Structures are given as C-alpha cells and as structure tokens.
Amino acid sequence: MDSAKPAHPSPRQYVTIAGILVVLTALEVSLFYLNIGGINTPALIVLMLLKFTLVVAFYMHLRYESGFLRRLFAAGLAVASVLYFIVLATFYSRG
Amino acid sequence: MTFLATPLRRRIPAKGFWSWVTTVDHKRIAKLYGYTGFVFFIVGGLEALLIRLQLARPENAFITPAEYNSLFTMHGTTMIFLVVMPLAAAFMNYLLPLMLGARDVAFPRLNALGYWFFLGGGIVLYSSYILATAGAPAGGFLPETISRLGSAANGGWFMYPPNSGAQFSPGSVIDFWLVGIALAGVGSLVSSVNLLTTIFNLRAPGMSLMKMPVFAWMAMVVNFLLLFSIPIITVAIFMLIFDRQFGTAFFEASGGGDPVLYQHLFWLFGHPEVYILILPAMGIVSEVLPVFSRKPLFGYAAVVFAGIAIGFLGFGVWAHHMFASGIGPITQAAFGLSTMTIAIPTGVKVFNWIATMWGGKLRFTAPMLFAIGFVAMFTIGGLSGVTHSIVPADWQQTDTYYVVAHFHYVLFGGSMFGIFAGLYYWFPKLTGRMYRERLAKYHFWLMFIGFNMTFGPMHYLGLMGMARRTYTYPAGIGLEFWNMISTIGAFLIASSVLLFMANWINSRRRGAPAPIDPWDARTLEWSIPSPPPEYNFGEVPTVRSLDDFWHQKYDEDDLGRVTRRPDADAHIAELTEKHLHPEHRPHLPSPSAFPPLAGLSALGFAFGLLYHATPVGLGLIALGVVGLFASFLSWAREPLEENA
C-alpha cells in the first residue's frame, strides 16, 4: 500500500547523501586528530547523530513513512538512552 | 478483499501428530503453549511440594542443601519462564485474532517458531537434571548414587554472579540455565514482534485502538515490555556465559569487573518481566468482571491508560531489587520514589474493577470467583510490594520469607488466579462444551484456602527472620507452626489442581454442549461458533463500537438502561450460520515444516554450545547453524499460502 507513496529520493540524491556522510566522517576523523579540548566529545556526538539521522531518514526511508513507524523506532532509542544513562549514573553516584 | 474469493486449494490436514507439528494456526499454537505450560506447572508444583516437605519441620534432612538449591531455582525459573509466560502466550495467541476480528496473526510461521523456541528452552533447562555436572553431592530422601535433584541449575532464578560464576559454580548446571533461558527468550522476542504487529495491523474494519477489548490493550503493553526487555537479559546471559567459559571478568571484581552490573542488566529485564507476568491476567479479569456483573467495565479509558502507565513506569523501578546491593543513597531514594508511584496506576485499576462490580447483577460462576479472588489477592500482594518501596523497611524484608509471600500473592493469587479465571471463562469457546460448575467451585475454594494457608503465614515468618533460599531453619525460634501450616496449604493447592485437571479432561469430551455465547458476553470472540472454525470468521465483521457484540444484542437508553433486542437470538443464529458456512471459504496460511525444523536446529545448536569442548558439541553447533540457515532459506522460498 505504501509503495504507492510518492517521495522517494532519486539515485542522484542517494549519492549526494552518501557524499555528505563521507564528508561528515572525514570531519569526525579530523576532530579525533585535532583533539581541540573540551568541545571535542560533544562535537563528535553531534556529527555522529547527523550521520545517524541521515541514514535513518533517507536510506531507511523513515522521513517518508507513517509517523507510527517513526514513533516506534524512537521509542526503542528513547527507552535505551534513558535506561542506560541511569545505569551509568548509578555507577558514578557511588556505586 | 479479493482473497476471500479465492478457493482453498491445498487440503490442510486436520488431524494427526504431524498436523500439530507443522501447524501455523494460532488457535493450535495457543493450545500447544497452554498444554506445555500446564505440564510445566505440574512439574514446578512438584518441585514446590518437595521444598515444602523439607521445610515442614526445622532441621529436616529430607532434602540436602545442594538439592534444595536446585529445587528452588528450578521452581522459580519454571513458574516464571515455563508456566506463566507460556500460559499468557496461550491466551494472547488464542484470543487476539478472535477479539480483533482477524483470521490469524500477522506472521503465522513466526508464531509457530516462538513456540518451538520456548519448548527448546524448556528442554535444555530440564535436561540439566539428567545431563549437567554439578560440584556438590546429593543424597537426601533419594540415595546419593541416583539422586539427580541437585544437578539442575542452582543459583536462584536470577542467577547472580559471582555465585554463578566459574569459580563458585564449576560444572555445567549454570550453563544449562543460561542457554535454555536465552533460547526461550528469543522465542518470546519473536512472539512479541508477531503479536504487536497483529494488534496494530490486523484489526477488523472500524475497530480503532480505543474500541479494542482491554485484554488486547494489556497484550499490547506486555509485548512492548517483552520487545524491550528480552534483549537486555540476552546481553546479561551472554556476558555471564563469557565470564564462565571464556575467561572474561565482566562481573568478577578481582578481574576489574562488577557484579552489580549484572544485577542492573538482569533487573532491567526482571522488573518489566513481572509486569509481563501480571498484565495478561489483569486483561483477563477486565473481560470477566464486566460479563458477570452485567455492567460494562468502569472507566475503560482509565484502565487502558493505567495499564500503559504500569508498563511505562515498570521500566523505571528496577533497582528496587537492589536496595541491599550497595547502590548508594541517591539511587536508592530515586528508585524508592519511582516504586511508590507505580502503585498509583495499579490502584486505579483495582478501584475500577471494584466499581465495575458495584451495583452490578453479580453471577458467582467459577471464572467470576477467580476474578474476584484475583482482585483481592493481588491487592494484598500489591500492598506488601509497596512496603518494599520504603528502603529501610526493604532492608529488613530482603531475603526473608516476607518477599516470598509478596511475590506469591501477586504471581499466584494474581497471575494464576487470573489464568484460571480465563481457562474457565473461555473453556466453552475453546471446546464447545461447558465445564462442570460445581467441581470448578470446589477447585476455587480449595485453592483459595490452600493458597492463603501456604503464603499468608510467610509474611509473619519473614518478619520473624526466616531466611529465603535456605534449606532449613533452626528449631526453637518460633517458626515451626506456621511452616507446617504452609506445607499443608501447599498440598491443598495440589489437590485443587487435581480437581481442575479432572474437570478439564472430563468436560472436554463429556461436558454439556455450549451455545456460542453461554455467558451473554460482550466481545467479538463470542460471536463465532464454539469451537471456532479454522478461519475464525466466515465474514470479517465491521465494528462500530467498544463491546460491539454486546451492542448487537442490547440497546441502551440515555440512562444506560439495557434492553435485549427482540432480534438478538435470531441475530446470533444468523451469525453462527454465516461463520460456519461462508459464501467463499477463506484461504489460510498452509502448515509449514520450517518453524519446527528451525526449532530443532536451534535446540541442536544449544546443546552444541553446552558441549562445545567436545567434537560432538562442535558438530552439533555446525549442524545447528546449517539447519537454521537452511530452514530460514526454505521458509523464505515457501509461499505463505499455497495459492498465493
């Protein structure tokens, strides 16, 4: 039913996105070598999230899918993030 | 709806052993789960009786410490993973398509696979009694040379390292548990993907989510809990296996690891797990109470949202199982608070159930007795649970029989009572016959009395200091009397189970024939013949409201007063005819050999892992992998329906 949905990136757009992913990766690796202090880690995380989002949204087509699927996938990510953050936090707040 | 017009080409064998092995019919798979789960219930019950015989007297030597450790571990593991979960799966599998107006589940073959993985896990777990090597000697009432009672997994159902690690549990008993539970867990995960998709995608036209029966909502929450919690215990199990077999030290302090990490990972699964165990029963009770009160469920939306809230909050309380593990005051306070909040949606449900019965025309049939018993016993268990949320009180209660009392009230008085309510309630639909009502009532009262005799005193015994998971207790400190009462109660429970079994076996063949709607019920499964035809609905219904079937029989005026429509009986007869003799026979998924073959391959793989140090084991691993790959590839090539 939803293969009739319109928006599908064209092969050209797919290649463009791949190009962006490569650039982002190059940026990440540069940051590793430059090691510019406190901002390094947050910057790496931002780049990682950008790559993640690009692949999920365009390659996995989630941008064009029903909101239900977006929420379903987001739910897993959210539950994982919150739970594991808390676990790590308990170790750092005195075991 | 073109598939309705296509006639069935391959004849599906209706009888015989192989028809059961290759079945993909959700109703048959449900029966497989149900009967297998019930067999494990008896086995787990026997383990419990041995425990109670040992504890009937202080300083008893009926069972040795080693045997005792295996018995309580296997009893708990069995009841949780091999009884309540599969029985819940049985209900969900049987009922969801019928309640939703569907012909089958979303992935019939995957559904079968879930069962075979569960069975495989159970086989691996129980083979430990025969095959596993333990360090400790046996020899209680059975002579040492033949007793294998101490050879099963013995680290407690939660299997904490370092006790369950390589140093303190040499041999293979723990590995049997780890591999068996991992396999069963994959079965549950697979099943949860299937049932979630079924609930979201296969509802009859017009059935919005807020028109679904409460049981379907609870099933949805349960399957989300499974979906998100099984991966976590799978990781914990792998890490413990690696610690035991490959020299890692994830959980060994001496190697730089941390045993508390295991506890986190285990309880991140383990707490949602207890909601997985109780929510199906809550769903059942939410269906049974309205029917036998002749009133709709009070506050449908509140009950639904409370169930969702319980599922959600259930992910936020896990460390309350770790209050005595040195997690520090901040963590303890946070989790104590979150544990208290979970009492709120639970309370909402209890109040709504009571309000459902209030002012209703109550019929005290066996399902109703068990449902009311559920509400009462679960409330008691919930109250003792809330006392655990207060951290200093919990330090007193932890590892005593007070906790044992708590969880048996919610798991037996809760889940099992709910399950018995459901078994009696849907018996007519399943079999087309009525069970014997008087015998069922004897079952209820005997079980109710026995249950309270067994577990009620444990609140007192725990607070008096009787320790859990210990094979005996000293004489002369006041624990004798109530332990004896508890043991007697356990045998009353066992007798009541025999009454249930006699009723079930006898009534299946010789019970009075049941009409399609013997209880004058509310939900769609009562609108089809008993037992249902293989395709469930001859014609897929269109749903206009919650409790649509009820509204087909009854009119309600503005004040909610109900009158039976004059054409109700004729309508039901017409429905029966329509479903039994549809214009175009619906075509159904064909039976498939590949789910059981995949299950068998997984079982071989599992045993191979356990014997990986031997050539036979390595061979089994290889065969298992090849078998799995071949089964799945063949599965992919096989069309779902013969004429697809």
Place this chain on the structure above:
Amino acid sequence: MTAHTETSTGIDTRKLGMWAFLSSEALFFGALITNYLLFKGRDLQGIHPRELLNIPFTSVSSFVLLMSSLTMVLAHAALTRDNQRAARGWLLATAALGATFVGGQVYEFSNFYKEGMTLSTNPASSSFFVLTGFHGAHVTIGVLLLLSLVGLSFRRGGLTFEHGLNLELVGLYWHFVDIVWIVIFTVVYLIR
C-alpha cells in the same frame, strides 16, 4: 500478509514487524555500549583498546560500510524500476562491501591478539570485543541475507516486494547495522 490486504495502520505488515525488531535491537546494542563505557577506563591491567585502536584503518572500514548502505539503497531503487539485473548487481556489491568490512574486523582483531589484547585481558578489552564482535556477527548475518536475496532472485519472477523476505526488509536490517557502526565508531574509536 501480503500487500493486497488492507492493514489497520496502512503500513505494510512485514515492514511494521521489521521496525519493531529494529527498535528492540536498540536495547541490545545499548547494553553492550553501556558495558564498554563503564569499563573502558576502569582498573586497567594489561593492554587496553585505546592503546591499539588503529584510526586510519577503521576509518577506511567505516567508509566501506557507509558505501554499502549506498549500494543497498541503489539496489532498492533499481528494483522499484523493475531492473532485476541492476538490483542483483547492487546487492552483490553490498554483500562484497559488507564482507570486506567483516574481513577488516577479523584482521584488526587478530592484530590485537598478536599484540597481547585478547577477549579476557581486562574488562575493557572484553567489552570491546563483545560489542564489536556482536556487531560483526550482525553484519555477517546481513551478508548471508543479501546473498540469499541474490539466490532467490533467480527464481521465476525474480525479486519482488511481495515476497516475505524482500529487498526492502533486508535493506532496513542492513542500514540498521550501519547506523550501529556509526555509533560504535564514534563512541569507541573517536571519543577519547
């Protein structure tokens, strides 16, 4: 249930099932990543990952895996245009890139072993190997899925989206395996 049946959500049933499964994988890999984060700097005796990680080599591996996502998506595009041969070609390319990635992992791990960092050296090395090992296992399964699709493409009618195991579902799995690596590469390799 095939696409000609209407579903209550309007979403294809198999796609819904796959996304549910992928959602659960977040919990699986999340636990392994948490494990690594907990142990990476703790109580280190013996060689630990930070000393041995080869960023240039792994950057190339990451590039390979990213490109495999591109070839996967091109395979999908080819199939929507019903170009069976192109789809098959892109699928093979994806499998080849995936296999290259796994080969790179194997090479990297055997180097680590030679340098004295094994699965059991310390919890940091253990959690490193378990995390990347499970990811590698997922990639391997993905390669098998891709090759199975290629095999199935030779049957009468070729590949379609109607079949149970179809290109779209395998694609979703494949991209997921890629995004897990995106996270691992940053969290394990790049963040000091």
